[in-house]
Amino acid sequence: MLLLNTLFLVLLAFSDLAAAFYPFIPEYRCIYDHTCPATKRDLESSLKIVQRLPKVFLSSPLNNGLSPELQVRRLAERLTKKYQIKRGTNTHTVVAAATPSDTDSAGIDQDGTDYSYFAQVQLGSGKTPVYLLLDTGASQSWVMGPDCTSAPCLNHNSFGAPNSTTFEEVEGSSWSVKYGSGSCSGSYGNDSLSFAGLTLPVTIGIANVTSNDFSNFPMDGILGLSQASEQFPSFTQSLVASKTLKSNLFAMSLNRDSDGPNTGEISFGSPDNTKYTGDIDYSSVSSNANGDWAISMDGIGFNGKDAGVTGKIAYIDTGTSYIFGPPSEVAQFHAVVPGAASGDDYTYTVPCTTTVPLTFTFSGVTYNVSSEDWVSPMANGVCTSNVFGNDIVAGQWLLGDTFLKNVYTVFDIDGSRVGLALKPASSSVTSATSSGISSATGGQTSSMATSSITVSAGTTGSLSKTSSDSGPTGSPSTSSATATTTGQATSSETGRPGLNGHETPDSSGTAAAESSISSTASPTASPTKKSASSRLDISLPTMFLLALAFLTLSF
Structure with a gap:
């Protein structure tokens, strides 16, 4: 019986994590970044x-x-x-967030392209710092281990038994995350995790093998923030069990890189009222969410036109870069966008002059998504919609950072609900084009520009929400905020694909993705882009180039 129980736990681990990481790369990405192979x-x-x-x-x-x-x-x-x-030291460049003044809070760093949002946590007795993706679409937490010899581990931080006197390996344990062309696997260990003023006992995955996909991102691992059950307690379950918070909730504000200094933040216990304006309107988590942060979606529209998408569930996922939906419904949305076209019902081009926001409605409240975020920059003379026809979660919608950069989001564990509020007006809202014609450039995909490209400011749609009905737990509200500016902004380094960070059951038939990293700055200092390592730390591909250069000189 013991053998059967052990086998069951192993199979459970493999099945639950069967689709937990999948990098998504739009076709326009490498064209715009000049990184096509x-x-x-x-x-x-x-x-x-x-x-x-x-x-x-x-x-x-x-x-x-x-x-x-x-x-x-x-x-x-x-x-x-x-x-x-030297291996095992993170060498990626990150945009550090200012350190919040509130207790039980931490800054949310990003990679300078709006593709991945992460935070620095400390593990074990030695408080080893690692960068973990903040992923509300995953329950599994893991970090690259000291015995990992995969190429990505050469330029990332790691954690394991050598780093902590309190680390305890879970004998006979194993886990595996399969995605795209590769996988990540390892064993489990017990230790402490310190983050945002909290210290919790956790069971965390120690990765011994990772796919090369991880070389593209700053993350050393993932902090799973969903409520889905695993064979060991998840981070959110450990948080509740600790009984350290006034209320078991966390709230997140994701920063758009083009808006200037990084003020991204995650708060535990209560929302930060400086991060939003107006009311927080709540929607109950769906009874079919299976531990995910999924809520009923009333509709999606554009410029006052409703796309006719009703009765759907939207998964709110900080570990996903874009917006995904069933192909037929994504087609319905683009049918109300003048000039939108597609050859495959998956990717759509839209006019680069588009400045009108798209809208999502939850519990009677409508939220705008700026064209900065849902319209890509121009590549080969065209712009691409960041709403893709791919039902990552079968038959439902997946709303990633393209949406979440436009709202303040509260994940209420006790109340089993998700709250959304309007963020204060941005200090800098820009749009870019290579020809002088206004086109959106900010956001999860649009802020990915090479450092040599200058972004010209333009006019974007207002960042607003309107209430047509009261939500199940919140009162009706109407508020708006607009931000328009002129000038120039320089885009950051790129070369990394977007992420799809949603853990999906095998029945969905589609993999999902994750990524993370961070660092912090003083409360008054302006956040800066910096390398996670000041030492010479050259990856194997770089050594190949050195080897070839050596051969050329020898010849």
């Missing part, structure tokens, strides 16, 4: 590489019979050892 090297070029290998290296008995690629890899490994490259 180059043509694969032909055989003749490969042979030329071998001919450039030093004769001493080629004559070594250790290299007899090895392919050209393996010989180059071996040379790269030698150079790595020679220059004493």
